[in-house]
Amino acid sequence: MAEKEIAKIYEPKDVETKWYREWESKGYFHADALSAKPPFSIVIPPPNITGVLHMGHALNNTLQDILCRWKRMSGYNVLWMPGTDHAGIATQNVVERQLAAEGKNRFDVGREAFIARVWQWKKESGGQIIGQLKRLGASCDWERERFTMDEGLSRSVREVFVRLFEDGLIYRDNRLINWCPRCHTALSDIEVEHEEQKGHLWYLRYPVTGSDRCLVVATTRPETMLGDTAVAVNPADDRYRDLIGGSVRLPLVNREIPIIADDYVDMEFGTGVVKITPAHDFNDFEVGKRHNLDIINVFDESGVINAAGGQYEGMERFAARRRIIADLTAQAFLEKITDHTLALGGCYRCKTVVEPYLSLQWYVKVKSLAEPALAAVMGDNPRTRIYPDQWRRNYIDWMENIQDWCISRQIWWGHRIPAWYCGQCGKITVTRVDPVICGSCGSDGIRQDPDVLDTWFSSALWPFSTMGWPDKTPELAAFYPTSCMVTGFDILFFWVARMMMAGIHFMGDVPFREVYIHALVRDAQGQKMSKSKGNVIDPLTVIDSYGTDAFRFTLAAFAAQGRDIKLAEERIAGYRNFANKIWNAARFALMNLEGFDPDPVKYEDLRLSEGEKWILHRLNETVRETNRALDDYRYNEAAMGLYQFTWSEFCDWYLELSKKELYGDDQERKRAARYVLWYVLEQLLRLLHPFMPFITEEIWQTLPGKKPAPSIMLAPYPTPRDDRNFPEAATNMEKVMAVISAIRNIRGEMEVPPSKEIAVILSCASSESLSLMKHNEGAILSLARVADLAIGRDIEKPQDASIQVAGDVQIFVPLRGIVNVEEEEKRLGKEITRFDKDIDFLGKKLDNTSFVERAPADVVAKEREKLAEFTGKRRLLEESLEKIRKLK
RNA sequence: GGGCGAAUAGCUCAGCUGGGAGAGCGCCAGCCUUACAAGCUGGAUGUCGGCGGUUCGAUCCCGUCUUCGCCCACCA
Numbered sequence: 001m002a003e004k005e006i007a008k009i010y011e012p013k014d015v016e017t018k019w020y021r022e023w024e025s026k027g028y029f030h031a032d033a034l035s036a037k038p039p040f041s042i043v044i045p046p047p048n049i050t051g052v053l054h055m056g057h058a059l060n061n062t063l064q065d066i067l068c069r070w071k072r073m074s075g076y077n078v079l080w081m082p083g084t085d086h087a088g089i090a091t092q093n094v095v096e097r098q099l100a101a102e103g104k105n106r107f108d109v110g111r112e113a114f115i116a117r118v119w120q121w122k123k124e125s126g127g128q129i130i131g132q133l134k135r136l137g138a139s140c141d142w143e144r145e146r147f148t149m150d151e152g153l154s155r156s157v158r159e160v161f162v163r164l165f166e167d168g169l170i171y172r173d174n175r176l177i178n179w180c181p182r183c184h185t186a187l188s189d190i191e192v193e194h195e196e197q198k199g200h201l202w203y204l205r206y207p208v209t210g211s212d213r214c215l216v217v218a219t220t221r222p223e224t225m226l227g228d229t230a231v232a233v234n235p236a237d238d239r240y241r242d243l244i245g246g247s248v249r250l251p252l253v254n255r256e257i258p259i260i261a262d263d264y265v266d267m268e269f270g271t272g273v274v275k276i277t278p279a280h281d282f283n284d285f286e287v288g289k290r291h292n293l294d295i296i297n298v299f300d301e302s303g304v305i306n307a308a309g310g311q312y313e314g315m316e317r318f319a320a321r322r323r324i325i326a327d328l329t330a331q332a333f334l335e336k337i338t339d340h341t342l343a344l345g346g347c348y349r350c351k352t353v354v355e356p357y358l359s360l361q362w363y364v365k366v367k368s369l370a371e372p373a374l375a376a377v378m379g380d381n382p383r384t385r386i387y388p389d390q391w392r393r394n395y396i397d398w399m400e401n402i403q404d405w406c407i408s409r410q411i412w413w414g415h416r417i418p419a420w421y422c423g424q425c426g427k428i429t430v431t432r433v434d435p436v437i438c439g440s441c442g443s444d445g446i447r448q449d450p451d452v453l454d455t456w457f458s459s460a461l462w463p464f465s466t467m468g469w470p471d472k473t474p475e476l477a478a479f480y481p482t483s484c485m486v487t488g489f490d491i492l493f494f495w496v497a498r499m500m501m502a503g504i505h506f507m508g509d510v511p512f513r514e515v516y517i518h519a520l521v522r523d524a525q526g527q528k529m530s531k532s533k534g535n536v537i538d539p540l541t542v543i544d545s546y547g548t549d550a551f552r553f554t555l556a557a558f559a560a561q562g563r564d565i566k567l568a569e570e571r572i573a574g575y576r577n578f579a580n581k582i583w584n585a586a587r588f589a590l591m592n593l594e595g596f597d598p599d600p601v602k603y604e605d606l607r608l609s610e611g612e613k614w615i616l617h618r619l620n621e622t623v624r625e626t627n628r629a630l631d632d633y634r635y636n637e638a639a640m641g642l643y644q645f646t647w648s649e650f651c652d653w654y655l656e657l658s659k660k661e662l663y664g665d666d667q668e669r670k671r672a673a674r675y676v677l678w679y680v681l682e683q684l685l686r687l688l689h690p691f692m693p694f695i696t697e698e699i700w701q702t703l704p705g706k707k708p709a710p711s712i713m714l715a716p717y718p719t720p721r722d723d724r725n726f727p728e729a730a731t732n733m734e735k736v737m738a739v740i741s742a743i744r745n746i747r748g749e750m751e752v753p754p755s756k757e758i759a760v761i762l763s764c765a766s767s768e769s770l771s772l773m774k775h776n777e778g779a780i781l782s783l784a785r786v787a788d789l790a791i792g793r794d795i796e797k798p799q800d801a802s803i804q805v806a807g808d809v810q811i812f813v814p815l816r817g818i819v820n821v822e823e824e825e826k827r828l829g830k831e832i833t834r835f836d837k838d839i840d841f842l843g844k845k846l847d848n849t850s851f852v853e854r855a856p857a858d859v860v861a862k863e864r865e866k867l868a869e870f871t872g873k874r875r876l877l878e879e880s881l882e883k884i885r886k887l888k
Numbered sequence: 889g890g891g892c893g894a895a896u897a898g899c900u901c902a903g904c905u906g907g908g909a910g911a912g913c914g915c916c917a918g919c920c921u922u923a924c925a926a927g928c929u930g931g932a933u934g935u936c937g938g939c940g941g942u943u944c945g946a947u948c949c950c951g952u953c954u955u956c957g958c959c960c961a962c963c964a
Contacts, residue, residue: 008924194961201964219964232964266963274964283962343961356962390892394959397891401960489959520958557912560902562893564957568900574912577926588923629904636902640911655923741930747918748930754919785921785929841908851944859907859945 006590010583012547015698020134028713029139031079033474040076041479042068043463044140045487045495046148047133048087049126050094055521055529055567056488057129058136058539062555063518063635064486065138069690070630071483072139073717079479081466082140084129086122086149088414088455089183089349095121095413111412111450118413132540137548137693139713146466148458149415156465157415157458158432160506165419165430169365170407172428176285177406179357180347181303181317185410186361188454189403190493192345192354199342201270203335204328206231206248209256215240215248216335218270220342221280222328223321225250226309227298228257230276232287235261237272251333252324253310260291279358295358301410303355317355362408362417362451369501374399376500376510384500384510387633388561391489391517398493405498407454414452422446460498463511476507485512488520516633519564521555542572549692550576556691557639578643579695582688585651586699589681592662596674598705603675603723607668610736610776611657612676613729618649619680620725623718626687642688650680653737653783660782678704683718690717735769735807736776742804743784746813749827750802750820757787758813763795765808773809800887803828803880805873821887828881835874842867 023029031041042064047057064080072078095118096106106114133140146153164170178187202222205214215231228250233240244261264287265274278288279297288295298309303317312320328334345354376383377392386392408417420429424443429435437444458465463482467475481503487496496515503511522528529536542551553575558565608616622645629638654677661673682703689696689712700712709715743760752758760780764770773780773791781789797803801812802824815824842863845851852860 006923009926217964221964264963269963276964281962281964283964286962342964394892397960493960558901563901564894566900568913570913571900573926577924580926581924584924584927586923591923632904634904637904640902644911651923652928744929745931749917751918751930754921754929838908845908845945848944854944855907863907 006587010580016548016694019694019697028711029141030143031077031141033478035077037075037077039478040071041079041482042484043081043466043482046083046085047129048090049084049122050087050090051129053129053132053539055539059518059521059555060486061133061136061138062552066556066690068139069713070717080140081144082142083146083466085459088409088411091118092411092413114412135543153458153465154415156461156469158418159470160461161418162430162432172362174360176282176356176358177361178354180352180354182350182352183347184301186406186408188406191348193348194343194345196341197344199340201338201340205333205335208243209247209249215273216271217273217275219275223317223324224277224280225275226253227277227279227296228275229278229294229296230258230260232260232262232265232274232276233272234265234267237267252327262287280356282356297358361406364405364407366402366405369505370399370402372504373500384512384515386515390562395492407457408451409454410451415458417449417451417453419449420446456494456498459495460502463499463503464507480507481509482512484514484516486516489517518559521565521567537567546572546576547579549695550579553639553691556635559635581647581651582695588655589677593674593678593704596704598675598678601675606672606675608672610729610733611779612672613726614733615654615680616724617726617730619683620720624720639691656783657779660778686712686715686718732772736779738806739809740780740784742806742811746802746804750823754785757785759788760786761790761795761812763810764793769809799883805876821884825884828877832874832877835870839870
């Protein structure tokens, strides 16, 4: 470290760009498929090309990067496969909005030109999230970056579609599906988000034919009455039994429709009479099938009433509702309106209320795919383990109740369905290569299905399509199945479940060995972050103001399993301070390591102090804990352990302890101190690197000594070292630290300013303590700021001294001129009361014969010890208090 | 309607397999002690949501209730 002054405050910005560029350009992120090292692979949940980095991405990718950096340093051949998703509906929406701004729609420009325009948009602005992931420090193998619509992945999609079709697992059917009237496309069941809303139940009178009775039906959607083709009652319902087989006349429409009986009708609900609209309700559709009812579709694809709606044709569905209610009211067909809450389905892309809509769509038959995907997570040793376990239950429930997957979408941006219809024979041709003639009759009058595949169809193949499938590639051989999938629970069904099905079916093995499901990032109040609420914290703004490392560390420290993260900005500031603390500890070290070369140092020859042994021992324990925690995805525990070690032990204690050695003249001691300082810091930086990649690299590069690698990200991750375990020394040091703390406590309580040096007498009750305290005299002198220290066996307490007890050491601080007698009296009183409580508690516990008899012997012994210790201390304090009182 | 999760210091949260609770921020007191005031030292604060049960012993296990949150579900 040169004479150049290092800034007191860590400035992340330049450091981050500098090192990221270095890592990437040197190819440190690149995985070699032919490496001899054991593989560790993760495929990134590909962000949408329309995406900008939000908190969810930041958390997700930070957690992945921590794993990747940790494993890479631990000797694995790490592949983190990156890429982006074409995000069919979302991306199409973006470009359609652009067109709308120009006063056009996609039909004006035509399919080909529209798709060209989407590609153009992708080229210009589709990659920004990749740059943002880089700012986050993501160590992805960018050389392998893929896109769900690139050539290779499109080939995988085509292959999968054809094979499933050939196996009879893909079929076409005409049934009710969820339809978004705004996106003009079908949606799968899970793409519909249900939300509870306050609505109404309208009770409508349907006059019974040939009678002056009316049947009253309750409905939440009165406008669909235009498509009613029956009313239904429960066959067991005595109220209506006589009317079954009869008919009613549909108001406004004047259509005569039958009264049918069906078990589906709940007698308890509403009036026990249900209007049946097979074209616009999933239940009614089933009822209609059972009873062979007509299906009258009254909407067009935009949710506007069509010709079947007679006088209401051309009205938007909600306008039609208002009008129809008004008309029914006017004609006395409306009996009453009651409040009713219902779960309305909305499009997950645009929130528009979806419409059950009859149409011809493509489906994947999932039953046979789901079975092995279910089996793979079952048992004590599942092929794929889901963390935390609670999510396994969710996965299982969903897989067990899985419905066929509607995969066709009526949009233009996506993988076009490789099916051609013959105008001659009407047969379908599905092939790997675009056909020119019908596969059945040879006619050239074929045309391709206009629909594209659900975006999640290609996502399902991601773990193997990105590695070159269907070819047999070295990547697949080396990295499939992947080691781990890190993702949020919101796409457990959309994505994880489908990757499982596809992976097992096409690769013959699960796509990943482990799945780690992390939580959602919310605001400090626990609200979901959303633009409309205005509570969004932008990760990039956070990075700008606090630095990437602080931000990453915050996310890791918050990432407790199974719990959402409530992110408050103050916390990030707290970890920014932590980064700064590391920075300043490094400044201290570098200043004191000037001219020091650790390489020739023989560790075995060093004469280590108690404090040095203690910090080495604690480092070893921290190493052990960090590795163990990361192994179990306990990111928060790993982060908190490192935080505590760094700040409370390394900085607060060790650095302070080291000063007297570093500043002293004993060259042998100095050498040991420098070595330990260098060693612990060097190891600590490696431990922290997966969490805080930039600052650790910046400091690490300036440390003296020969580097094991050109970058800290390639240096071996610390593992515990047997030659650095000092359990005994560590315990001893803790005793010394307790004495120092006790002296500081007197100082603090007595308000003795740090500038005022004091005299202290230590009275030890054992020879062990005596030699320990003598041995660590220097530490006590400097850390407790003591000028005059006397240490002896069983020293009589001076009359006018303040007392503290630490283990079997009594600490006397002569009062005269320093301590206020009243203050001391108060302090002692407080301490005594505190002991009284514990003594009382322990006494009662030990008096309880069933405790003494039944509790394990070691627990009882421990409690006895504690009682004796407390009683002893209390007695000392009591004596001291009496003496003090005499002084008054 | 089914399932899951949460309730711990003023706030945000830890607390792995039961032996009378921790952190950060905030608060109080004293400090510019030559790495760091984004800092140092000391201190205060909790019927661990309520009620039962199991146990020698429960923040932790079981039951139940209350209050929040989430997921799934075709009750019109």
